[in-house]
Amino acid sequence: MALLELKNVHTYYGNIHALKGISFSVEKGEIVTLIGANGAGKSTTLRTISGLLTPRQGEIWFEGQRIDRLPPHEIVARGVLQSPEGRRIFPRLTVRENLEMGAYQRKDKAGILQDMERVFALFPRLKERLNQKGGTLSGGEQQMLAIGRALMGRPRVLLLDEPSMGLAPVLVEQIFDIIREINQQGTTILLVEQNARLALSIAHRGYVLETGRIVLTGTGQELANNPQVKAAYLGEH
Amino acid sequence: MAVAALPTPTVRRTLRMTLASVFGPLGQVFVFVVGSAIVLSIGTLLIAFLLRGTRADVDLVQATLVILPQVIIDGLVRGFLFATIALGYTMVYGVLEFINFAHGEIFMVGAFAGAALGSILVSSGVLNALPVPLYVVVAVLVGMVVSGLLAVSIERVAYRPLRGAPRLVPLISAIGVSLLLQDGVRLIANLSGLGFNARFQTPNFGPPLRLAEIPVSEDRAIPLILDVRALTFIVAAILMLVALNYLVNATKLGTAIRAVAQDRPTASLMGINVNQIIALTFLIGGALGGAAGVLFGIRVGTVNPYVGFLPGLKAFTAAVLGGIGNIPGAMVGGIVLGFLEAFVASYLSLMTAGAFSGASYADIVAFSILILILIFRPSGLLGEAVSQKV
Numbered sequence: 001m002a003l004l005e006l007k008n009v010h011t012y013y014g015n016i017h018a019l020k021g022i023s024f025s026v027e028k029g030e031i032v033t034l035i036g037a038n039g040a041g042k043s044t045t046l047r048t049i050s051g052l053l054t055p056r057q058g059e060i061w062f063e064g065q066r067i068d069r070l071p072p073h074e075i076v077a078r079g080v081l082q083s084p085e086g087r088r089i090f091p092r093l094t095v096r097e098n099l100e101m102g103a104y105q106r107k108d109k110a111g112i113l114q115d116m117e118r119v120f121a122l123f124p125r126l127k128e129r130l131n132q133k134g135g136t137l138s139g140g141e142q143q144m145l146a147i148g149r150a151l152m153g154r155p156r157v158l159l160l161d162e163p164s165m166g167l168a169p170v171l172v173e174q175i176f177d178i179i180r181e182i183n184q185q186g187t188t189i190l191l192v193e194q195n196a197r198l199a200l201s202i203a204h205r206g207y208v209l210e211t212g213r214i215v216l217t218g219t220g221q222e223l224a225n226n227p228q229v230k231a232a233y234l235g236e237h
Numbered sequence: 238m239a240v241a242a243l244p245t246p247t248v249r250r251t252l253r254m255t256l257a258s259v260f261g262p263l264g265q266v267f268v269f270v271v272g273s274a275i276v277l278s279i280g281t282l283l284i285a286f287l288l289r290g291t292r293a294d295v296d297l298v299q300a301t302l303v304i305l306p307q308v309i310i311d312g313l314v315r316g317f318l319f320a321t322i323a324l325g326y327t328m329v330y331g332v333l334e335f336i337n338f339a340h341g342e343i344f345m346v347g348a349f350a351g352a353a354l355g356s357i358l359v360s361s362g363v364l365n366a367l368p369v370p371l372y373v374v375v376a377v378l379v380g381m382v383v384s385g386l387l388a389v390s391i392e393r394v395a396y397r398p399l400r401g402a403p404r405l406v407p408l409i410s411a412i413g414v415s416l417l418l419q420d421g422v423r424l425i426a427n428l429s430g431l432g433f434n435a436r437f438q439t440p441n442f443g444p445p446l447r448l449a450e451i452p453v454s455e456d457r458a459i460p461l462i463l464d465v466r467a468l469t470f471i472v473a474a475i476l477m478l479v480a481l482n483y484l485v486n487a488t489k490l491g492t493a494i495r496a497v498a499q500d501r502p503t504a505s506l507m508g509i510n511v512n513q514i515i516a517l518t519f520l521i522g523g524a525l526g527g528a529a530g531v532l533f534g535i536r537v538g539t540v541n542p543y544v545g546f547l548p549g550l551k552a553f554t555a556a557v558l559g560g561i562g563n564i565p566g567a568m569v570g571g572i573v574l575g576f577l578e579a580f581v582a583s584y585l586s587l588m589t590a591g592a593f594s595g596a597s598y599a600d601i602v603a604f605s606i607l608i609l610i611l612i613f614r615p616s617g618l619l620g621e622a623v624s625q626k627v
Binding site for chain 2: 051091104
C-alpha cells in the first residue's frame with residue numbers, strides 16, 4: 001500500500017478547473033517529484049493534499065485513511081507537513097518561534113528541543129539567527145527555515161514546494177544536498193520543482209504535469225533521459 | 238586572521254527571555270505613558286504661563302500645578318479604560334482584519350453582568366460583608382466570563398458563517414449584533430427589575446486616600462487624594478495587561494495567535510486550528526472588555542444599555558491611534574487618548590476663563606488632535622506596515 005495516494009483528483013479555483021483528474025502515489029522512503037511549467041498545477045496539488053483546497057472530485061489516501069475532507073490541521077496531525085511555495089515564513093516571529101510553530105501539535109518538549117538541534121545540524125545558519133525575526137533573514141535562510149519548520153512536525157511525508165525559487169545556484173545545490181540527506185535519514189519527500197534537472201537528479205520517481213494532468217511518469221533517471229522532457233523542461237534539443 | 242567565535246545562543250528558552258518578551262513591550266508602553274504625561278504637563282504649564290495675565294482672580298500657573306496630579310490620575314483611569322477595550326478591537330483586527338463593531342456592547346454587557354451580580358449580592362444580604370478586594374476579583378471574573386463567552390458566541394453565529402464574504406458584510410452583521418445587544422439588554426434590564434439605569438452596587442470602598450497636602454498659601458492646603466475605585470481600576474488594568482503580554486508573547490498559544498495574524502493559510506499548514514485560535518482571540522478580547530465594563534461600573538455607579546457606545550468608539554479610535562492590529566499600540570493609544578481627554582476636560586475651562594467649559598469640549602479637542610496625528614502618521618503611533626499583507 002502506498003503511503004500517499006491521489007485518485008482522480010479534481011480541484012477548482014472558483015470556476016477554473018485547475019486539476020483535471022490527478023492520480024499518483026508516493027511510497028514510504030521515496031523522493032517523488034512533480035515537475036512541470038508554471039500553471040501546470042504543481043502547487044495546487046500540494047495545497048489540495050494539505051487541505052487548503054478541497055477537491056471537488058476524487059480521493060486522497062494517506063496511510064490507509066482518506067484525508068481529502070479533513071481540515072488542514074488534522075492532515076498535519078497525521079504527519080503530512082508542507083514547506084509552502086514562497087517560503088511563507090512568519091515575518092514577525094523569531095526563528096525560534098517559527099520553528100516552534102512547526103512543532104505546534106507536539107507535546108514532547110524534550111523531543112522538540114532534540115529536533116531543533118537536528119534542524120540546526122542541517123542548517124547551522126539558523127542557530128546563529130535564533131532570536132532574529134523571520135522577516136530579517138535572507139532568501140536562502142528563509143528557505144532553510146521553511147524546511148526546518150516543516151521538519152519540526154516530524155513529518156511522515158514532507159511536501160516541498162519550489163525550494164529552489166529565488167535562490168542563488170550555489171545555495172540551490174546546498175539545499176538539494178540537504179533534501180537528499182533528510183530523505184536518507186528516513187523522511188519520505190514529495191518535491192515540487194521548476195528546476196527539473198535538479199529535481200530529477202535526486203528523485204527516485206517523477207511525474208510530469210501539464211495543465212492539470214499527469215502526462216508522463218517514470219524513475220528520475222528515465223524522465224531525465226526522456227526526449228520530450230529534455231526538450232520541454234531541461235532546455236536540451 | 239582569528240575571529241572570535243560568536244557564542245551560540247542556547248536553544249532552550251530561559252526565564253530571562255520570557256521576562257524580556259513580557260516586559261519588553263510593556264516597557265515601551267510605560268515610556269509612552271510617562272512621555273505623554275510629561276509632554277502634556279509641560280505644554281499645559283507653558284500655556285498657563287503665557288495666559289497668566291488674562292486672569293486677575295487666580296494665578297493660572299499655581300492653579301494648573303495644584304490640580305495636575307489629579308488630572309494625571311484621571312487620565313490614567315480613562316486611558317486604561319480605553320486601552321482594555323481597544324485591545325479587543327486590535328486583537329480581532331489582527332487575526333481577521335475585521336472591525337468588531339459590537340465590541341462596545343460586549344463591554345456594556347460586562348458592566349451589566351457586574352450590576353446584576355451586585356443586585357443579587359444585595360438581595361442575599363452579603364454584599365457589604367464582602368471584603369473589597371474579594372468583591373473586585375469576583376465581579377471582574379464574572380464580567381470576564383460573561384463577556385468572553387458572549388464574544389465567542391457572536392463570532393460563531395454572526396461572523397464565522399460570513400468569513401468568505403466581502404468585507405462589508407461582516408461589518409454590517411457587527412452593527413446588527415450591536416443593536417441587538419443594546420435593545421436585548423434593555424429589555425432584560427427592564428423585565429428583571431434592574432432598570433434602564435441600573436445601579437451598580439458595590440461594597441463600601443471607603444474614603445479616598447489622602448496622599449499629600451499641597452500648600453497653596455500659608456493658611457490653605459489642597460489635599461492630593463486618590464479615589465480607591467480609581468486605584469482599583471489602575472491596578473486591575475495593569476495586572477490584565479501583564480497577563481495578556483505573557484499570554485501573547487511567551488506562550489505557545491500566544492505565538493499561534495501571532496502566527497495566525499501574520500499568515501492564516503500558512504498557520505494552518507503548521508497544524509494550527511485556525512478557527513480555534515480566532516475563537517480564542519474573541520474570548521480574550523471579550524474577557525478584557527467585560528473586565529473593563531465591570532471596573533467602569535464600579536467607578537461610575539450606574540450603567541445603562543447604551544453605555545458601551547461612546548467608550549467603544551473612543552477605544553476603536555485609540556486602537557487606530559496606536560496602530561490597529563498592534564497590541565502594545567492599543568495600550569499606548571488608549572492611554573494617550575485618556576490623557577488628552579483628561580487634560581482638555583480639566584484645563585480648557587480654566588484657561589479660557591470659563592468660556593469653554595471643559596468636559597463637553599474634551600471629545601472635540603481630543604478627536605481633533607487625533608485627526609492631526611493620523612494625518613501625519615496614518616499607520617498609528619506604534620504601527621508598522623502591517624496593512625500590506627502579501
